[in-house]
Amino acid sequence: MSAYIVTYDLNSPGQNYEPLHSAIKSCGNWWHYLDSTWLVSTTLSAKEVTQRLLPKIDKNDNLLVIGATDEYAGWLPKKAWQWIHENLNVYVY
Known part of the structure; x- marks a missing residue:
């Protein structure tokens, strides 16, 4: 299993985010x-995640799928840190 950061910019006004969000959740x-x-x-590769998401965005949008590591810091709610700790630390080799 791997963990990825998925980030995007949908550049057209009035975008419907639900199809992309559903694809990410899948x-x-x-x-x-x-x-x-x-x-x-996920068990998918970064390329496989990207291939699943590309049909849900427009040609003028931006998408980045990049590996996440067990080195992290920031300012988030406790619930967020719990998810990160439980899901990223599992993949340390």
């Missing part, structure tokens, strides 16, 4: 505390 265990940023714990 990739595996997910976390979403920041507006356009998700963490996904």
Whole structure:
């Protein structure tokens, strides 16, 4: 299993985010505390996650799927840190 940061900008006004959000949720265990940023714990590769999400965005939108590590810091609610600790630390080699 791997963990990825999924972040995006939908650039057209009035975008319907639900199809993209549903596609992200279908990739595996997910976390979403920041507006356009998700963490996904999944058996899929970064390329497979991207292929699943690309049909849900427009050509002028931006998408980044990048590996997450067990090195992290920031300012988040306790519930967010619990998810991160439980889902990112599992993948330390």
